[in-house]
Every structure is written in structure tokens, then in C-alpha cells.
Amino acid sequence: MAMEATTAYGFLTDATLCIGCKACEVACKQWNQLPADDGPDGPCALTGFSYDNTVDLGATTWRHVAFIERREPGGIAWLMLSDVCKHCVHAGCLDACPTGAIVRTEFDTVVIQDDICNGCGYCVPACPFGVPQIDHADGGSHKCTLCYDRLLGGLMPACAKACPTESIRFGVVDELREAGRERVAALRAEGRSDIHFYGGEELGGTGGIAGLNAMFILNAPPDAFNLPARPRLPRANIRPAALAALAASAGFLIAAAMTFRGES
């Protein structure tokens, strides 16, 4: 399978198919040579959050399987989802990066070039989804690369390759989007409510983000998985903030000129 440059590639991650095996987390760690996570209580601490001891995406975790336990009449039911960088169409991290370390690749993915990043940390709060993080060990910011190196070699990303249920699908974004919307329609036709397509311009890809190249099919409201329903692109604030600061500057300019007027 050769990947074509200038084609947008992405993920479609389907919560209704996830069995919580964490093969994606492991495959990602192995391929990208990521170390074990340090929890608040040391490495590999147990959290008590159902089967989730990974907790969050971070510098050394680029796939994270969320587990939500719900008590139901017959016992415990789980909701599971493998979260990942969304490779946003308009990416807050890329907008914010002052060094040019973050680039959009020929596969329309968003990648941090580790040899450029100076650890300023601006991409960290600029991501509306809480994805990139500075690694305390090497000082650089890190996140999912959508296996840029594998794509160059004609291989699909490690997580999608490892997923035994095709909960993680890799492919051309337009095709995945179509497949995702069809699947959502089919599930709803089966009578399932609370099925959402996350990553279009109504949900997830909102507020100037213009869609996500890593999309999701959710079987609960997005915030149950810690996904913001309608995030905004931080860049949208530059204009109002800068114009207001400019207006305030003009005010102080006039105030100062009045104060310093009438010189002997």
C-alpha cells in the first residue's frame, strides 16, 4: 500500500467496536519507542479508573484507551474508546508554534519535528483537545505523528495495524468520513440512540477547526470521553485581543499626551 503525497490520510476510531484490549497503545509505544508513563505515584501506577491506568494522552502516550464503567441491571457495562491526536484541519498547535517545529505533512497530518522544537510549551495549551505535552526527560513537545515514518514507507500506522476489531481504521480522510457517517446512520437505524460522529463541523471540528482528520464514532456524549463537544480554534482570539489592545493603546496615547501637554 503506497501512500500518495498530497492526499489527506487519517483515522476513523469507532467506540462501538472497541474491546479495550489496548493493542493500539502497545503497538504505538513499541513502534515509536516510547517509555512507560510516570503516574503521580511513580511509573505504571494503578489509578482505579476502571481498566484505565494510562489516564490521558501525553508526551509518551499517543494512543489512550478510555474505559467508562456503567452499572446496568445485568451488571457492569463498559464504554471504551481509543483517543488520539485529531490531526485537525486547522490545528491550534501548529498555529501557535513559534519555531516552525510543527508542520503539516504531505499526508495532511500534523507532526512535531523534534530537532526544531525548543520546548517553549505554547502548543500545549493551544491544543483544544489536550494532546501535546512537554516531556520532562527530553524537554521537547511530543504527540502522535500518525506514524509519518511508516506512511513514508507505505505502511499503515501501527495502532490501526494492531487493532483486532477494526475499531481503528486508517485511510483517506474523505472515504473515512463517508464511512463514518454511514455507520452512524446505520447504528441509529438499528434503534441505538446517543451515537455521534465526532470530527465533522457540527461536533469536534467546530469553531474554525474545520474538521478533524482523525474522526470518531461515539456511543456516549463526547464529554463522557473527555472530548469537548464544540471546541474553538485559539487563533480566532488573536484579532479581538489585538484590536482591543490597540484601542487601549490609543486611549493611553491620548491620556499621556494630555498629561504631558502645556509645557513651560
Added chain:
Amino acid sequence: MSRVSDSETTAPDSDTIPRGYYGVPVIHRPHWKWLVIAYFFFGGIAGATAAIGGIARLMGGRRNASIARVAAYLSLATLIPCPPLLILDLRRPGRFLNMLRVVNPTSPMSIGSWGLAVFGAITTASALLQALADMPGRERDGDDTLARAQRALAPLSAGGGFFIAGYTGVILSATAVPLWSKRPALLAPLFLASAMASGSASITLAAAIIGDGARGAERVHDLEAMASVAEAVLLFAWIASLGSTAKPLLEGRDGTVVRHGVVGAGTLAPLVAAAMSRSRRGRARRALTIVGSAAALVGGFALRYVVIAGGHASADDPQATFDITG
């Protein structure tokens, strides 16, 4: 197979699904702490003093020239710690020059880095010209070239100064942190007003300490009062318009810092000191000026601290993110 993916079971009931995920933050907070707070404080003063000095120079006259003189030195003195503070805050400080590797127009930090580089040159030039003008023997021969150069530089100092005083608020606004991003049109002017208050306070403080040499700086008192009132009004407007997002600014230790530090020391104390000093002369007046200006500087630092600390609390609170992204 999970029970919910089985079509036999009832569809997930949103009421039983908690909002959020075990209280884990939705977004990641930045690592920025004391070094950045200190940079915001010193950079704000460097920018505001340059702006005030530039305007004073353009208005002409002896008393204004004395304001511009103090401002030129103060601006450079407060700018000098800025690059080290910013470089040390990088997690890979050796790569600080990568800040000038590209111009990224969607990154206020990129534009700010270039702005800071240009402003550094302007401020250094303006302090050097002032030092030349202050050399013994210069005053009497009235060097026209020097005066003309100073006047030519003044608008650049003013423009660059306002930029440096204001862009830091734009940096914070352009993030996903609820406290910083919810009201960009109030946060950025608040930072500017706070910088103007700290900048004018540092001029009046310096003038009070060096005494006679800067009599003109008395006029900066009025500007200081205006800036602290503007800062207080913007702070109240900002907090009021934030609604529940303002929570970190109202509670706990940071709430105390807002009330006693930002409002008490930063706004009320300087205004009281200014009112009291009106009826006084000599040493008493000078002492009141020193106390009032020092309190204003404490307030300016407190504002920078509380906006950063409150931003961390806001980023860590998943509910705050859901409230602005619902």
C-alpha cells in the same frame, strides 16, 4: 463485547454517564510559571516606560525631557532581565534562537519574539542616545543632531513599547485555557493597563528616589492614577463577564491575591497615597510617593501571578472547559 455495543441492551442513558472522565483535565496546562510571570512583569514595565518616554519626548519641553530621560534608562534596565527569563523558561534553552527561525503570523509568540528583538534594538539605542546626551558638557552646547535623533526614535519607542506591553495578553488569549480565552477583548487591554500602571509607577518611584534630577516625573502621577483606575475597571469587567470561568480568581489563595494584591496594593494603596500626598510637601510627600508606587508595582506583579496561576487552575478543571465548549 461491551454491553452497550449489544443492540439488545438499552441505549446508553446520558443521565447515568458522568460529564467528564474521572475528573481528568480536558486540556493540558502550559508549564509557564515564575520565570514567565517575572517576564510579563518586567516586559510590561519595559514596554510601558518606553511608550511613556516616547510620548513625553514627542510632546517636547524640559520637564517632559526629564520624564523621557528616566524612562529611557528604566526601559532598558527592566528589559535586560527579559531575554534570560524567557530563555531559561524554555525546556530546551540552547535552542532559543529557533524563535527567530520562522515568522508565524498565527502565533502571537512568534510575532512577539520578533517584536521583542526589534524593541530591544530601539530601547538600547534610546538609552545610548540618552547616555550621550547626559555626558558632562553636552547640556550647554545643545547638540541638535542628538536631539533630532532622540525625537526620531521617540515614535518607535512609543509604538514598540505599546506592542511589548500588550502582546503578552494576546499570547494567553490564543489558547484553549478557559480563563485566558473566554474574553480576549478584556484580557489583552487589562494586561496593557496593568503594564501602564506598573510602568508609570516605576517612573515615579525612580524619580522619587533620585530626587531633583527628575522633577518632571511628577506629572506621571496623573497617568499612573488613570492607568490604575483603568486596570481596576477592566479587572472587574473581565471577572464579571467570565461568569463561572472566573472561579479560580475568586476562591482560595489566588482569590486573596486578587483582593489584597491586585486591588488592595495595586489600585487602592496608590490612589490613597496620591490623595494623601496632595496636601503634603517635602519628605512626607516623597515617602508617600515611594510607598504608593511600590504598592502599585506589587499589584502589577500580583496581577501577572494570578492570571497565570488562575489559568493553570482553569486548565485543570474539566468543567471549565466543558462550560465554554458545550
